[in-house]
Amino acid sequence: MIDLTTKYLGLKLKNPLVASASPLTESLSSIKRLEDHGxxxxxxxxxxxxxxxxxxxxxxxxLSRGAEAFGESLSxxxxxxxxxxxxxxxxxxxxxxxxxxxxxxxASLNGVTEGGWIRYAKLMEQAGADAIELNIYAIATDPDRTxxxxxxxxxxxxxxxxxRIRIPxxxxxxxxxxxxxxxxxxLDLAGAGALVLFNRFYQPDFDLELLDVVPNLxxxxxxxxxxxxHWVAIIFGRVDADLAxxxxxxxxxxxxxxIMAGASVAMMTSAxxxxxxxxxxxxxxxxxxxxxxxxxxxxxxxxxxxxHRAVPDxxxxxxxxxMRVLSSYSLRMGNAR
Numbered sequence: 001m002i003d004l005t006t007k008y009l010g011l012k013l014k015n016p017l018v019a020s021a022s023p024l025t026e027s028l029s030s031i032k033r034l035e036d037h038g039x040x041x042x043x044x045x046x047x048x049x050x051x052x053x054x055x056x057x058x059x060x061x062x063l064s065r066g067a068e069a070f071g072e073s074l075s076x077x078x079x080x081x082x083x084x085x086x087x088x089x090x091x092x093x094x095x096x097x098x099x100x101x102x103x104x105x106x107a108s109l110n111g112v113t114e115g116g117w118i119r120y121a122k123l124m125e126q127a128g129a130d131a132i133e134l135n136i137y138a139i140a141t142d143p144d145r146t147x148x149x150x151x152x153x154x155x156x157x158x159x160x161x162x163x164r165i166r167i168p169x170x171x172x173x174x175x176x177x178x179x180x181x182x183x184x185x186x187l188d189l190a191g192a193g194a195l196v197l198f199n200r201f202y203q204p205d206f207d208l209e210l211l212d213v214v215p216n217l218x219x220x221x222x223x224x225x226x227x228x229x230h231w232v233a234i235i236f237g238r239v240d241a242d243l244a245x246x247x248x249x250x251x252x253x254x255x256x257x258x259i260m261a262g263a264s265v266a267m268m269t270s271a272x273x274x275x276x277x278x279x280x281x282x283x284x285x286x287x288x289x290x291x292x293x294x295x296x297x298x299x300x301x302x303x304x305x306x307x308h309r310a311v312p313d314x315x316x317x318x319x320x321x322x323m324r325v326l327s328s329y330s331l332r333m334g335n336a337r
Contacts, residue, residue: 162191224248236262252286
C-alpha cells in the first residue's frame with residue numbers, strides 16, 4: 001500500500017497537500033470541507049498587525065504613523081476590519097477549528113513591530129494553533145537600509161518569536177534575497193522549523209483615469225512553480241528546516257515535482273479557487289496513480305530525488321545551464337523554419 005504520509009514542522013500529515021492561507025481557510029465550514037476532500041493541514045489567512053492597532057487607535061493615527069514605518073503602506077488596507085473577523089474572531093476560529101477537525105491548524109501572522117509579532121504569536125499558541133507561519137510581507141523601500149540590515153531583522157524576529165512560544169514556527173519568505181541559500185541557512189539557525197517558498201507580492205497597478213495607485217490581485221499560474229522548484233532543490237539537504245512550496249501548485253504532477261525537489265508539503269490556493277475544494281480529491285488520486293505506475297511506495301522515498309545534491313548533473317540548477325537553455329531554444333527555432 002502506498003504511503004502518502006509526510007512530516008512538516010514536526011507534525012505527521014496524512015499526505016503532502018496543504019491548503020494555504022486564503023478565503024477558503026477563513027471559515028470553519030470551509031476548513032471542514034478541505035479536510036473531507038483530502039487536505040492534510042490548513043494555513044489560516046494572515047492576521048495583520050494593522051488590524052490589531054485599529055482596534056486600539058483611530059485609523060488616521062495608524063495611517064500617519066505606519067506609512068513611514070514600513071514599505072507595505074496601510075493605505076493599501078483602507079478597511080482592515082472587514083479583511084477577516086479581526087483578532088478576537090481569529091483566535092476563536094483557531095479554537096473552533098482545533099475542536100472540529102483532526103488535521104493540523106497553522107495560524108499565520110503578518111506583524112509590523114516586534115512586540116506585535118510576539119504578543120499575537122503567544123495568543124495564537126494559547127488558542128490552540130499547531131504552528132505559526134510568519135508571513136513576513138514587507139518591501140524594503142528605504143535606500144539607506146542594506147540587504148544585511150533586512151536579513152538581520154528577519155533572523156532576529158524569528159529568534160525572538162521562538163524564544164517566547166513552544167510551537168513550531170515557519171517563515172514565508174520572498175525570492176528577492178541576494179543570496180537565498182545563505183538566507184535559508186540563517187533562518188534555519190535562528191530557529192525556523194520550516195521555510196515556505198515563496199510569498200507572492202501583489203503589485204499595485206496605476207489607474208490613469210483616477211491618477212491613483214490601486215490594488216491588483218491575480219491568481220497564480222502553473223509556470224510560477226519553476227522558480228520554487230529551482231530553489232527548493234538547491235536548498236534541500238543544506239538546512240534542517242522543512243521546506244514547503246507555495247505558488248504555482250495546480251496539479252498532481254506539480255505536487256510530485258515539489259516533493260522530488262525536496263519539499264515536505266505542497267501548498268495550494270489558486271487551483272482550489274479555480275476548480276473548487278473537490279480538486280484536492282482529484283490531485284490525491286493522480287498522485288497515487290503516478291506513484292503506482294512508477295513503482296514508488298512512499299512519499300519519503302521520492303523526496304529530494306531531483307534535488308541539486310541528487311541529480312547526476314547539478315549544473316542544471318546553475319549558471320552553466322544558461323547557455324544550454326538558450327542554445328536549445330535557438331535549435332528549436334531553426335528546426336521550425
